[in-house]
């Protein structure tokens with residue numbers, strides 16, 4: 001069994017080789033410009049607090065516009081990215097994580113897909129984030145009024161490839177609470193889906209589960225309210 005450091009080196013080497021031809025893809029540069037005041041790094045102990053504070057700024061309409069300065073784009077473009085927080089969320093146009101958490105360029109490492117479910121591509125993406133970029137916190141964030149979850153609850157037959165997200169979400173609802181009518185509400189299903197997908201994310205990845213076991217990765221669950229803009233972190 002490889003240590004976390006070994007896994008990280010293997011991932012870094014593999015990615016460096018694979019991405020060598022892409023000049024615009026940054027790699028972590030420890031000799032970056034230390035005179036700049038721009039930082040995209042969030043310490044692990046501050047992650048939840050920073051996410052909550054950022055969302056509070058967003059809800060209050062008091063966002064830090066300076067985080068979107070061109071200076072930050074220039075620095076991350078030249079020095080490479082060092083995002084601290086991964087986010088798995090829905091493709092829904094109302095759930096942009098950078099805006100919801102009031103974070104700028106270079107802070108969040110994001111996977112978005114209808115119904116915010118994990119799959120091999122998403123797992124691999126977060127493995128890269130954790131092993132090669134320094135991501136220490138992953139938020140699995142569902143949202144209210146999610147069409148993908150709603151369609152799964154309704155048991156609708158969907159045309160084309162849309163059945164893929166229903167199939168990916170359906171197992172998450174097996175143990176979800178059911179009402180007197182024997183049905184799960186969409187709201188309960190959204191919560192159940194987030195929790196189940198977070199568990200599967202770890203179950204399907206040796207790199208992520210080991211990082212969590214070693215205390216180097218936290219996985220948080222949250223629901224975003226599309227009507228208020230507020231994020232509720234789940235226990």
Ligand SMILES: [Zn+2]
Nearest residue numbers: 090092146147
């Ligand atoms: Zn959705």
